[in-house]
Amino acid sequence: MEIMKARTQPELMTVLKFLDKRMVLPVKNKQHIVSMEKGYEGEKRFDSLLGMAVQAEVLVLNDLLLSISDQSVQIDSLVITPETAYLYEIKNYRGDYQMKDRQLLTLSGKEIGNPLTQLTRTTSLLRQLFHQWHADIGVEGAVIYVNPTFTLYHASPKDPLILPNQIQAHFSKLDSQRVALNRNHRYLADRLLSKHRTDANFHQLIPDYDYHCLKKGITCVVCGSFDMEFTQRMGTCKSCHSKRAKEETVVQNIEEFRLLFPELKISRNIIHEWCGEKVSKERISFILSKKYTKKNHTTGAYYEWKESSLDDSLTNKRF
Numbered sequence: 001m002e003i004m005k006a007r008t009q010p011e012l013m014t015v016l017k018f019l020d021k022r023m024v025l026p027v028k029n030k031q032h033i034v035s036m037e038k039g040y041e042g043e044k045r046f047d048s049l050l051g052m053a054v055q056a057e058v059l060v061l062n063d064l065l066l067s068i069s070d071q072s073v074q075i076d077s078l079v080i081t082p083e084t085a086y087l088y089e090i091k092n093y094r095g096d097y098q099m100k101d102r103q104l105l106t107l108s109g110k111e112i113g114n115p116l117t118q119l120t121r122t123t124s125l126l127r128q129l130f131h132q133w134h135a136d137i138g139v140e141g142a143v144i145y146v147n148p149t150f151t152l153y154h155a156s157p158k159d160p161l162i163l164p165n166q167i168q169a170h171f172s173k174l175d176s177q178r179v180a181l182n183r184n185h186r187y188l189a190d191r192l193l194s195k196h197r198t199d200a201n202f203h204q205l206i207p208d209y210d211y212h213c214l215k216k217g218i219t220c221v222v223c224g225s226f227d228m229e230f231t232q233r234m235g236t237c238k239s240c241h242s243k244r245a246k247e248e249t250v251v252q253n254i255e256e257f258r259l260l261f262p263e264l265k266i267s268r269n270i271i272h273e274w275c276g277e278k279v280s281k282e283r284i285s286f287i288l289s290k291k292y293t294k295k296n297h298t299t300g301a302y303y304e305w306k307e308s309s310l311d312d313s314l315t316n317k318r319f
């Protein structure tokens with residue numbers, strides 16, 4: 001199994017979580033964080049189940065956002081096997097549900113929607129794209145329910161739904177294919193990757209904020225609390241009791257700043273203020289010159305990110 005596009009925490013979720021610590025977020029944004037967290041947890045569960053079950057040569061592309069025939073297509077996971085590209089829509093619902101007239105409902109009758117509407121559309125658009133590209137490979141789509149507590153009553157065996165107790169058997173089927181991939185499969189995966197784009201609606205889903213309205217201070221990298229205590233080298237969170245090197249905590253807080261304010265220059269003074277003046281300016285200068293590249297040495301020095309100096313997915317985010 002080769003992961004050609006790894007899954008990372010959604011940027012929108014990262015930004016909203018950072019803002020949630022430092023301002024009062026509208027309820028709809030808070031609810032969005034909770035639903036994104038549930039979804040992301042489910043996607044990671046899917047990745048782990050797939051990783052454990054499939055050893056065969058397949059190509060995996062996660063979180064693809066494509067534009068096909070002017071329509072936006074979002075794919076949670078695409079697994080390219082020699083004969084078929086399996087497209088998965090991953091759901092992390094907990095508890096008991098029922099299917100009635102192709103609608104998914106809770107047992108008390110609350111309508112959740114038709115799980116197959118989106119899947120049918122996505123599958124058909126991907127087939128159309130492969131046809132345009134003359135890619136000789138089938139497309140099969142399925143909605144996969146990964147939470148082990150999920151139970152579905154009255155589901156039709158004909159519907160492309162994979163329930164928790166069917167996941168193992170389904171992945172075993174993928175794993176049993178013994179035909180090798182060829183360079184056409186890889187070419188197809190590369191072509192899909194080059195077509196991937198970032199979400200243009202991203203900014204519309206973030207509330208307005210500016211530097212002055214956000215709470216200043218150093219936050220715990222584990223739980224987000226401002227209740228931190230520092231010694232010479234270590235930082236201890238009084239809320240979750242985690243301990244981290246002071247430098248690591250400061251760098252993570254600088255990275256929060258960088259992600260939230262890509263247009264602002266990173267200077268010693270602004271980071272000193274951003275960190276709530278909890279760390280001396282000398283220490284901030286030391287950390288900045290170690291991890292970042294200094295620009296404009298004479299007057300008004302500022303720092304830019306030194307590529308590859310920190311191996312953390314957070315630092316690769318741009319929007």
Ligand SMILES: [Zn+2]
Binds near residue numbers: 223224237
């Ligand atoms: Zn903490």
